[in-house]
Amino acid sequence: MSLHQDAVVVDCHNDLILLxxxxxxxxxxxxxxxxxxxxxxxxxxxxxxxxxxxxPAFQSEGGLRRTLLLVERIHxxxxxxxxxxxxxxxGAEIDAAVAAGKIALVIALEGAHGIGQDVALVRTLHxxxxxxxxxxxxxxxxxxxxxxxxxxxxxxxxxxxxxxxREMEELGIVFDIxxxxxxxxxxxxxxxxxxxxxxxxxxxxxxxxxxxLHDDHIRRIAQLGGVIGVAAAIPFFIDAQHPTADRVVDxxxxxxxxxxxxxxxxxxxxxxxxxxxxxxxxxxxxxxxATTAHAEIARPSDLPKITEALVRRGFGEPDIRKILGExxxxxxxxxxxxxxA
Numbered sequence: 436m437s438l439h440q441d442a443v444v445v446d447c448h449n450d451l452i453l454l455x456x457x458x459x460x461x462x463x464x465x466x467x468x469x470x471x472x473x474x475x476x477x478x479x480x481x482x483x484x485x486x487x488x489x490x491p492a493f494q495s496e497g498g499l500r501r502t503l504l505l506v507e508r509i510h511x512x513x514x515x516x517x518x519x520x521x522x523x524x525x526g527a528e529i530d531a532a533v534a535a536g537k538i539a540l541v542i543a544l545e546g547a548h549g550i551g552q553d554v555a556l557v558r559t560l561h562x563x564x565x566x567x568x569x570x571x572x573x574x575x576x577x578x579x580x581x582x583x584x585x586x587x588x589x590x591x592x593x594x595x596x597x598x599x600x601r602e603m604e605e606l607g608i609v610f611d612i613x614x615x616x617x618x619x620x621x622x623x624x625x626x627x628x629x630x631x632x633x634x635x636x637x638x639x640x641x642x643x644x645x646x647x648l649h650d651d652h653i654r655r656i657a658q659l660g661g662v663i664g665v666a667a668a669i670p671f672f673i674d675a676q677h678p679t680a681d682r683v684v685d686x687x688x689x690x691x692x693x694x695x696x697x698x699x700x701x702x703x704x705x706x707x708x709x710x711x712x713x714x715x716x717x718x719x720x721x722x723x724x725a726t727t728a729h730a731e732i733a734r735p736s737d738l739p740k741i742t743e744a745l746v747r748r749g750f751g752e753p754d755i756r757k758i759l760g761e762x763x764x765x766x767x768x769x770x771x772x773x774x775x776a
Contacts, residue, residue: 437739438746438752439738440479442742442755443481443759444481444482445484445763445764445767446735446738447484447634447635447664447701447702448486448664448702448703449486450486450488450704451467451471451483451485452486452487453488453709453713455508457709457712468515478735478736478738478739481533481760482533482538482541482760483520483539485540485542486544487545488546489501489546501549503563506542506563506565509564518537520532521535521539521540522540523541524566524771525607526771529541529771541566541767542565542566543565543567543611543634544567544568544569545611546572546576547568548572552578554595554602557599558602561606565608566607567632568603568608569615570592570599571615572614577593579596579616596619597626600627604770607770608771609631610629611631611634612632612656613636613646614646624656629660629770630660630662630770631656632664632700633648633663635672635702636648636663636666637673638653638686642671642673642674642675642686646672653693656694656698657695660769661698661766662699662700662762662765663690663699664699664700664701665703666704667683667702667704667732668705668706668707669704669707669730670728676728678728678729679731680737681747683744684741684744697757699757699758699762700758700762700763701760703735707730707733708733
């Protein structure tokens with residue numbers, strides 16, 4: 436058995452539920468079974484963090500309704516494919532699912548638009564299974580500013596955002612700083628008492644993008660026990676001209692140099708199929724220039740190419756296993772403890 440297939444592979448960020456919902460709305464309910472499940476199995480994915488990212492039409496109105504509908508869709512998906520996947524709300528449940536040969540699904544929010552300014556809803560969302568939360572996407576929520584606003588605001592956490600962070604730590608929800616503005620990242624680093632994730636980010640020292648993290652933030656995330664999941668599928672994050680598996684490993688190596696081998700994982704952000712199917716191509720967020728380059732790591736089935744690149748670079752098996760999943764699993768086990776609902 437290959438190292439990649441034998442290792443526990445954790446994907447910190449795949450927006451697949453949006454594409455599943457897209458096909459549901461077109462009376463094609465088999466999309467997960469026909470496309471995503473084979474992709475995940477071929478890619479060796481054992482743990483999939485499933486973010487709920489709201490389309491712009493739902494970000495100001497209807498956010499909570501849309502969030503809950505997608506949460507419900509994830510639970511129904513797990514019921515429909517119970518031999519293959521399981522929604523998990525604790526680290527112990529993740530371990531049990533993986534041991535049973537299932538893909539552990541962890542429900543996440545990418546941008547907390549559904550919470551609005553009602554921090555009490557953090558506990559409500561915890562009750563329905565949400566276990567990873569980022570407070571903002573590219574723009575502004577009542578809790579925080581996204582990285583797209585770094586040049587126009589101080590991008591800090593709001594008072595409600597600070598309260599929400601404390602509530603998440605108490606409940607056992609993993610905080611996610613990907614997409615958070617630089618000032619907000621500083622706030623989290625000052626206030627956090629538990630390890631957290633940057634589910635899909637890369638290194639500012641390699642690729643100049645407001646979505647990436649500079650070395651000081653990477654170092655301080657590691658000091659709190661956190662892990663950075665390296666993006667791979669979006670060219671603008673890793674290299675707009677040469678988004679290859681080797682370029683992904685360049686970012687992995689940079690994090691290892693800055694923070695150590697225990698603080699890097701995988702957060703590819705497989706969104707290309709969604710944009711192609713729904714919009715016919717990329718819709719660029721603020722601050723990104725068009726590119727014709729196609730990411731070498733575009734779908735879960737491409738993930739073994741990262742392992743191959745790591746082997747070529749001379750990474751040993753124990754370190755590769757940490758990068759593929761063990762580091763992120765440590766954070767999930769540490770924070771996602773017994774149900775507090």
